[in-house]
Amino acid sequence: MxxxxxxxxxxxxxxxxxxxxxxxxxxxxxxxxxxxxxxxxxxxxxxxxxxxxxxxxxxxxxxxxxxxxxxxxxxxxxxxxxxxxxxxxxxxxxxxxxxxxxGPDPWLESAALRRLTEAGVRPGDRSTGVVLAGAGSSHAPANAAVTAMADRWSARSGWAGVEPAFASAASPDVSTAVARLRARGATRVAVASWFLAPGLLPDRITAQALAQDPDARIAAPLGAxxxxxxxxxxxxxxxxxxxxxxxxx
Incomplete structure (x- = not known):
């Protein structure tokens, strides 16, 4: 074997x-x-x-x-x-x-959406804007893949919108993403995790999101x-x- x-x-x-x-x-x-x-x-x-x-x-x-x-x-x-x-x-x-x-892969996207559901976020809720949060990279194509995924979700989810955000090395950050979602009519914020496991960067994303909206729903990393x-x-x-x-x- x-x-x-x-x-x-x-x-x-x-x-x-x-x-x-x-x-x-x-x-x-x-x-x-x-x-x-x-x-x-x-x-x-x-x-x-x-x-x-x-x-x-x-x-x-x-x-x-x-x-x-x-x-x-x-x-x-x-x-x-x-x-x-x-x-x-x-x-x-x-x-x-x-x-x-x-990644990126449809199976991973499915897992990330499932984590959002577990956090209490449902498709079709026009009051909710979703931040799709990843680590960020100096390699632009890696960031572009997250942005493309956010665009796909935004087109089919029924949410107020989906905006990418990155913990480091790339923009936009969480505060910018939340501002864009609010401009699109979102009154609630949720964070989808494009992280495999907990750690410093996911914690940074969570802290930034809660600073923008103390009631933000935070999805867990993809995990097991x-x-x-x-x-x-x-x-x-x-x-x-x-x-x-x-x-x-």
Whole structure:
């Protein structure tokens, strides 16, 4: 069985690693035979390089790395490939396939909308404006993907509107997004989370939203959602099917 190494960003906030562990428990429940391992890029342990070294040390000749990232920003484009390349430099016979990141994807959008519903937000409520909040990136296409998702939601939800907002490195911020929603007639504010797990940036978004509207409804991060887990498995199986077994001869 080729190990699935799920790599998350990592955080000093212990809730983040705990949420990743819960998500991977759901992945294991969906496929109990699968060897699923957690790894992190920074701030949490074990690090991706250490997990891949352990995979090699146990005699595996290949692994599939699934980045638990919601967009193709710096971590996906630089950190993950760099860590994999370093391990392969040390162990050239270990074949490592890195899948696409998780987002954007309809399954993730479905999970984010479900979290909004759990927070008490219903489609068709013209009094409610929704802030779709993400981390933000210096890589413009990653931010554009969140903006495009907000536009899709706005067109079909029946809410007063949906505006993107970012916790860092990009604009608009939450206060600007809320102002735009109020200009469109929203009297209530809700925040949809485009974060996988709790941490510093989601907390920052929450604090900013509550400063604008103390009664704002705040959706939880995507977390251990079954559709997120299904997507992790889909990324793994798609990558595994594309492996050229001749390279292991």
């Amino acid at each position: 080729t190990p699935l190494v799920a790599v998350a960003h990592g955080s000093r906030d212990p809730r983040s690693a705990a949420t990743v562990a819960e998500l991977l428990d759901v992945v294991r429940a969906l496929n109990p035979a699968l060897d699923v391992r957690a790894a992190f890029l920074d701030l949490s342990a074990p690090r991706l390089g250490d997990v891949l070294r352990a995979v090699h040390g146990e005699g595996h000749h290949r692994a599939v790395v699934v980045p638990l990232l919601l967009g193709k920003a710096f971590h996906a484009r630089v950190d993950v490939p760099g860590a994999v390349a370093e391990v392969r430099r040390l162990f050239p016979r270990l074949a490592v396939t890195t899948t696409d990141v998780l 959602d079954p559709e997120v887990a299904e997507l992790v498995l889909h990324r793994y199986s798609t990558a595994l099917a594309g492996l050229d077994v001749r390279q292991y001869a």
